[in-house]
Amino acid sequence: MAKQKAFYFDSSRCSGCKTCQIACKDKHNLNNTIKWRRVYEVCGGDWVQNNQTWVSNLGAYNVSLSCNHCQDPICMSSCPNKAIYKTEDGVVLIDQSKCMGCQYCEWACPYDALTLDPEKGMMTKCTMCYDYLEEGKEPACVTACPMRVLEIGDLDQLERKYGKHDNVFPLPPVHHTKPSIVIRKHPSAGKSKSWKVINQEEVKNASH
């Protein structure tokens, strides 16, 4: 298996403070319409009747997501200009000297990871802070997390350490793009099917 860098995220301990999101914007000097990392606030569930008693399966959890640097990135295969490529470490990057800002990658990515920079007229996305990685440092979001729920590493090592990725709402089925991420889900995540992202206005991509 080729080397593949990946994020680990522990949803069971995330407090939703969004320091990761702010650290990312700060590091990459992103304007206020662009977020490469977003924290999705999920809640749902209901009171359900069990014979003569009512039981709560109400719950809430957070999911901090950026680009998952997929093993089979649909953005890369969609891009007509071959402006999206994978590095030897498996990091998915955009060659901005080739991007024409058609936003086709943005339509296709089920993680909403690509965002148009309206000033440059080009797509932008999480770079996994590859400049930091080259210096042996961790990405800004990982370093900033006060709850220590984000980690960076090789995908196979993270899977050995934490087990296989738990696909939680609102993530799409993994077969589409094979995301390079390992998530430990929140205990309430498996209880209900009626989950909703409640901070939609905050996390929706401004270029939509």
Next chain:
Amino acid sequence: MLHTEWSLVFFTTISQLAAGIMIAVLPFVFAKNQKGYAQLNHTALYFAAGLMLVALVLSFFHLNNPVNAIYALSNLESSWLSREILFVSLFLFCLVLVILILYFKNPEIKYYRTFILVTTIMGIILIYTMSRLYMIPTVPAWNSVSTMIAFYSTALLIGPAFVLGLTYHQGIKKKIRPGNKTNVLISITLIAMAVILINVLFFNQDVTEGNGAFEPQPINESFMFIRWLTMLLGALSVFYITYKREKLRSLSLVFYLPFALFLISELLARAAFYASFYRIGL
């Protein structure tokens, strides 16, 4: 989630109109007796080429950095957008070549009718690539054969409706009785309408599929009411201009009424198509 992309609404509809005109003009191009058809063929071909030029210009309005469009053919092996851009270029190139032949040489149709057929095939392949590029596995609202049916039926509705208007218009001016080829055009138009109805009723994707975090936009009902009303009026006007052709001699622009109504209807449908964008996941 997706703002209606007006440049793409017009780009896709107009290029499908150009391809539809090429398909509709074939019975006239390949007719054994060409008497009275030369002017019709020329006008239709000029229109198709002009429309594709307009479509190409409109497509650039969608790009946020058009300078890098020079790289747009780099990913033919996996990007349907690259393939679409290739066939936009080939279709337009063939159309321009046809126009140049007409303008500078104007030979008898039998010497270049095969080339017109090749050009039409380019247009047909263009619609195929165009529909495939929207059939994205992560966008359930678009990822079905319904998209392809919708795109081809747009071409087969508005293209023949335009050529029908042109046939009646030029037929009146030159006092030529429209032959049975107009029946072919009317039949294609009505079949395309039936296909559009069947497509909407039976082939539309269930937008609740998947695990989406965001709700799809609700369909604007008054918008869709106008879409279906214009289509119904377009169908009625086909019969009206056919049966009242002689009486409409002094109002010859009325012959383009079905085309205009169908065009409005299809532009509204295309806008609704873009508004229906809904992706699995986030």
